[in-house]
Amino acid sequence: MRITMPLAGGLALLAALTACSGPGNQPGDDSPYTGTEIDGAFTLPSITFTDNKGKDYNLKADSEGVTTAVFFGFTNCPDICPTTMADMAQAVDKLDPDERERFKVVFVTADPDRDDPELIDMWLSSFNPDFTGLSGTLEDTDEAASDLGISISRPEDREGDYQVGHGSQTLVFSPEGESELMWNYGTEPDAIADDLKLLLKEDNTP
């Protein structure tokens, strides 16, 4: 009935991480971050997508130099995806202009059959027109998701209305493309902004 992603090695780690971390700090957690620290657990893969303006976007090369948050979702998702994008947009609004300059949000559609660059562009514009939205082939999308420990399941029969299951976490990557933080679904914009301010301070230290 359903195509399940081959599990990347990182997925086991991620499942373990997810299992014990809700949004917000856990008792006994001395991390300064609300998000879960996943330093170096994943690396942005060099896979080329089409962005929401119709241009090529290589997930690794074109994200270099700025701290980048990556979220997989789809526009026909009424709840989780817009909530995550709205939370992210509200967090970005809390950054100062210099911080905003050094941070980028990348949305990757898990449903490229229905989401084309134009639709993604319109969808993102209701949250923050500066966000980047990527679509690619099913193979490239699944490979990128797998590399980042994000599961995607979509029905084999994709006629009419259908739903795509997808990892709901947002991953943050350093300017060098190494994973740093993971926010679970439901992390509040204030907590995201606080994490980002701290992270951007650290990412700025040579």
Place this chain on the structure above:
Amino acid sequence: MTATLKRTLLLPAALLAFGALSACGGPEAGGAAEHTPAADRGSAEPSIKVTDATVRVPSTPDVTAGYLTIENTGGADDVLTGVATDAAKEVQMHDTVNNDGEMKMEQQDTVSVPADDTVKFESGGLHLMLMEPTGVADLEAGDTITLTLSFKESGDIETEATIEDPMQGTDSQDSGSHEDMGHEGD
């Protein structure tokens, strides 16, 4: 928030409890649809009240989400069998299944509303999916549309849903009021 009420609660006590419930439920109950028969004390009938209905400004022409709270203050279970509105082609009920972080929506044909219980449609859980919500497209935050909820026992109940901008979601407004009081150090 404890929402466990004994079946035997007298009506005034139950009402008090509901006041408390809606106080921490987010937005003010704008167009609350009251449907509380006067003398249902001890009667074996459900008594349904729908509050806090909101619908998001759509981000695509295809779909948007709706949320609401259903309280059954009666002495019998009821079942929500469907939701309709003139503002969308179809309204589906979905639940969110979280499997180790992989979120998947599952369509629900019915949603049970047990006696003395409250069922919340909220982000990350049960929610309404309004398909092709053309009647919402031109509306702005603060406008309202009518939703009709069909219950197996209680029949059709209408409620006014307030249009809401996801960029000013009620969830974050809720916690926003605490933002200056204590940082994340608890």
